[in-house]
Amino acid sequence: MNQDIIISTEDRVTTLTISRTDKKNAITQSMYAAMADAIIDYGSDENARAFVITGDGDMFTAGNDLQDFSTGGGSKDEIPPVSRFLYAVRDCPKTVLAAVNGPAIGVGLTMLLHCDLVYAGRSATFNAPFVKLGLVPEAASSLLLPAAVGMAVANDILLAGRTLDAEEALRFGLIARIYPDAELQQAVHQIALHIAGSAPNALKQSKLLIRNQREKIADQMHAEAKLFVAQLNSPDFAESVAAMMEKRTPVYG
Numbered sequence: 001m002n003q004d005i006i007i008s009t010e011d012r013v014t015t016l017t018i019s020r021t022d023k024k025n026a027i028t029q030s031m032y033a034a035m036a037d038a039i040i041d042y043g044s045d046e047n048a049r050a051f052v053i054t055g056d057g058d059m060f061t062a063g064n065d066l067q068d069f070s071t072g073g074g075s076k077d078e079i080p081p082v083s084r085f086l087y088a089v090r091d092c093p094k095t096v097l098a099a100v101n102g103p104a105i106g107v108g109l110t111m112l113l114h115c116d117l118v119y120a121g122r123s124a125t126f127n128a129p130f131v132k133l134g135l136v137p138e139a140a141s142s143l144l145l146p147a148a149v150g151m152a153v154a155n156d157i158l159l160a161g162r163t164l165d166a167e168e169a170l171r172f173g174l175i176a177r178i179y180p181d182a183e184l185q186q187a188v189h190q191i192a193l194h195i196a197g198s199a200p201n202a203l204k205q206s207k208l209l210i211r212n213q214r215e216k217i218a219d220q221m222h223a224e225a226k227l228f229v230a231q232l233n234s235p236d237f238a239e240s241v242a243a244m245m246e247k248r249t250p251v252y253g
């Protein structure tokens with residue numbers, strides 16, 4: 001188990017806390033691996049009934065670790081841990097909740113599109129800076145975000161880099177409810193307990209009916225992944241990251 005991923009279970013509710021606060025909960029390949037394992041375990045554990053993803057401190061996650069992006073994360077696995085995690089959330093047969101306790105950046109936003117119940121604290125924000133980094137959307141967000149919030153707002157987020165606050169995210173349908181920051185975790189735990197006490201097969205079958213675009217989503221993720229890897233090796237990405245590190249405006253060829 002990775003020390004930056006905390007898994008706790010109480011009353012059949014499993015909570016996964018992304019806990020790397022000194023790096024704004026940015027997610028490394030080894031953290032993705034632990035997150036994938038936890039979700040897969042949850043999906044196959046008869047006793048586990050609800051799964052909550054949240055962040056430690058005042059941040060949900062700053063997204064993929066930028067260092068890992070640049071170095072490839074050191075993973076020699078055939079399927080990189082980030083993909084294994086995204087497939088695991090996408091394919092989880094049981095209810096997954098998210099308690100967004102602060103900024104959700106990059107994969108912090110895109111993973112939410114695969115969660116079934118998404119709640120946020122008042123100070124949560126939502127941003128997908130893929131183009132800013134010289135990259136393209138991932139996790140089928142190029143399909144699921146327009147479906148969730150409409151094409152105009154999705155383009156504002158994915159192409160123009162707009163950051164939504166919690167009120168906007170609620171209004172656009174990205175999240176279901178907002179709670180005061182101090183009440184978020186307890187409120188989501190209560191909802192998770194309610195899910196844990198609901199008929200398990202009815203929940204599973206309902207989820208299958210709601211998430212009925214599985215093939216289309218898988219195809220979109222595949223298409224995105226090919227372009228994402230190509231962009232990671234592009235001058236646009238190198239310049240974007242260099243400019244971010246040097247706190248200057250990027251200059252593209």
Ligand code: COA
Binds near residue numbers: 024027062106
């Ligand atoms: N990957 C790796 N490290 C990250 C990180 C990331 N995605 N986001 C933040 N960090 C690190 C910073 O490098 C810094 O480390 P240091 O203290 O060793 O220098 C630490 O977390 C604190 O970040 P800092 O930028 O000083 O905090 P802030 O409050 O001013 O800003 C953010 C917070 C999240 C807005 C800002 O860090 C940011 O924009 N991060 C990049 C987000 C991103 O582009 N993610 C990729 C999405 S695809």
